[in-house]
Amino acid sequence: MIGGQVITVMPPQGGRILFEIVAKKQLSNQIWQLDIHAPLVAAKARPGQFVVVRAHDKGERIPLSISDFDSQAGHITLVVQAIGHSTTDLVSLEVGEKAADLLGPLGTPAEIDNFGTVVCVAGGVATAIIYPEARAFQQAGNKVITLLGARSADLFFYEDELRQCSDEVRYATEDGSRGKQGFVTELLQELIDAGEQIDRVVAIGPVPMMRAVCELTRPYQIKTVVSLNPIMVDGTGMCGACRVEVGGETRFCCTDGPEFDGHLVDFAALQNRSRQYQNLEEKIPHHHSNGGCAGQCQQ
Numbered sequence: 001m002i003g004g005q006v007i008t009v010m011p012p013q014g015g016r017i018l019f020e021i022v023a024k025k026q027l028s029n030q031i032w033q034l035d036i037h038a039p040l041v042a043a044k045a046r047p048g049q050f051v052v053v054r055a056h057d058k059g060e061r062i063p064l065s066i067s068d069f070d071s072q073a074g075h076i077t078l079v080v081q082a083i084g085h086s087t088t089d090l091v092s093l094e095v096g097e098k099a100a101d102l103l104g105p106l107g108t109p110a111e112i113d114n115f116g117t118v119v120c121v122a123g124g125v126a127t128a129i130i131y132p133e134a135r136a137f138q139q140a141g142n143k144v145i146t147l148l149g150a151r152s153a154d155l156f157f158y159e160d161e162l163r164q165c166s167d168e169v170r171y172a173t174e175d176g177s178r179g180k181q182g183f184v185t186e187l188l189q190e191l192i193d194a195g196e197q198i199d200r201v202v203a204i205g206p207v208p209m210m211r212a213v214c215e216l217t218r219p220y221q222i223k224t225v226v227s228l229n230p231i232m233v234d235g236t237g238m239c240g241a242c243r244v245e246v247g248g249e250t251r252f253c254c255t256d257g258p259e260f261d262g263h264l265v266d267f268a269a270l271q272n273r274s275r276q277y278q279n280l281e282e283k284i285p286h287h288h289s290n291g292g293c294a295g296q297c298q299q
């Protein structure tokens with residue numbers, strides 16, 4: 001037990017090589033889906049959790065949300081946006097090759113219950129993170145409305161999957177190439193204005209988006225959960241790099257989160273801390289452009 005987390009030490013498994021890439025698919029321009037053989041992680045994973053993975057021995061530790069898991073096949077699915085050195089290394093692995101190591105599942109699972117109507121809001125690559133949660137909310141008996149936002153239509157993925165686990169899916173694009181032209185928050189405002197009884201909102205995406213969703217829902221007192229994405233290093237509650245302010249208390253995103261009540265989150269502090277690291281990263285050649293931030297790093 002380290003930092004409140006049960007760390008799974010995974011022995012070699014027969015048949016497949018541990019952490020072998022068993023399937024790989026390009027979802028959009030920079031976004032890849034990797035299915036990785038990690039049977040003990042797959043057996044324990046729950047929506048909202050993440051892993052820390054290194055592509056090779058000298059690779060950076062990359063926290064990545066678990067987009068799906070198949071305990072029978074022993075595979076987990078990661079959706080990776082290749083936006084830096086380390087994520088590019090990871091998506092360069094081909095089927096049959098293996099990641100150097102993989103740790104997880106980490107983090108506190110998402111709170112899944114029958115709340116009534118749950119609106120799942122996702123921006124960009126976070127679509128891959130909201131998917132297992134939307135599915136779990138549906139299985140728990142909720143009405144699920146999914147709102148997806150992206151810069152343009154070609155950046156959407158997991159559309160069939162989300163349609164299957166949502167009562168309704170709506171789209172917003174900044175360039176108007178799919179659905180409403182504008183931001184995903186406008187879709188949420190439309191739902192509220194139409195009188196939809198919303199019992200919970202789950203928002204995952206870029207910090208400004210999550211912050212805007214929280215400001216939108218606050219006056220309506222709609223419980224809003226966000227998945228935070230600070231810099232992470234160990235992912236197990238030891239280094240303190242991922243600390244965030246929630247309800248006036250310092251919390252560790254990797255062990256207490258990554259999901260928190262969005263109305264209690266100090267988003268200004270979160271954005272300030274991210275900017276501090278960003279300046280440092282710009283001085284380091286070939287550094288992963290999002291540092292060791294959470295795989296939600298890709299949001």
Ligand code: FES
Pocket residue numbers: 231232233234235236237238239240241242243252253254255
């Ligand atoms: Fe080190 Fe959370 S990443 S304490």
